[in-house]
Amino acid sequence: MTTNTLHITVESTTSFFEAAVEDVRRLETDEQVDDKYVLSLPDEEALDRVLSAKNLELVRTIATQEPDSVRELARLVDRDIKNVSTALNQLEALGLVELEEVGRSKKPTVWYDHVEIDIQIGPDEADDPDAVPV
Template sequence: MTTNTLHITVESTAAFFEAALDDVRQLEADEDLEDESVLSLPDEEALERVLSEKNLELIRTIATEEPASVRELARLVDRDIKNVSTALNRLAELGLVDLEDEGRAKRPTVWYDHIEIDIQVTPDETDDSDVALV
């Protein structure tokens, strides 16, 4: 069985752009890139908002129950459809959820079955922006 994994990393804007430049350099050199999906977040607060308890409940319910519509998902998690719809739209903007048109309804789906989180606990030696002097 193949496992599809979404990688979420918490990194500075400088680290994000450096990684993107490395990818461009590899492409220009006709080198193969790692085939992985990465969501980069700027800080732990953003991570906490994205992977809140309620958002994880939505993601898990979509993955396990495969609801046919946003309305069905709202029933499954016993939440107001407007709140579920708003949360799904935000998750879709970030690429954590797909909303597929099914007639007049939208069917929420997820393509991954695992989420890996990468958080650096020590500062980069070259990044002084996060270091406070006392």
């Protein structure tokens, strides 16, 4: 069984762009680049909003129940359809869910079955050139 993993990182904008530039450099020299799906967030507050209990409930319900529409998902989680729709649109903008047009409705889907979170605890060397590695 193949596992599709979403990697979520909490990192500074500087670190994100340095990693992206390094990946581009590697591609230009035909070096191997990690084939990972990564969502980079700027801080823990953004992580808390993205992975709130209500959002996780939506993602888990989509993954396990495979609802055919936003309306069915709202019924499954016992929430107002407008609130579910708003949350799904935000999650779709981040690439965490996909909303597939099926007739007049949208079918929510997720492409991953596992989430890994990477949070740097020590100083971010990209933001602090005087930082001493731990």
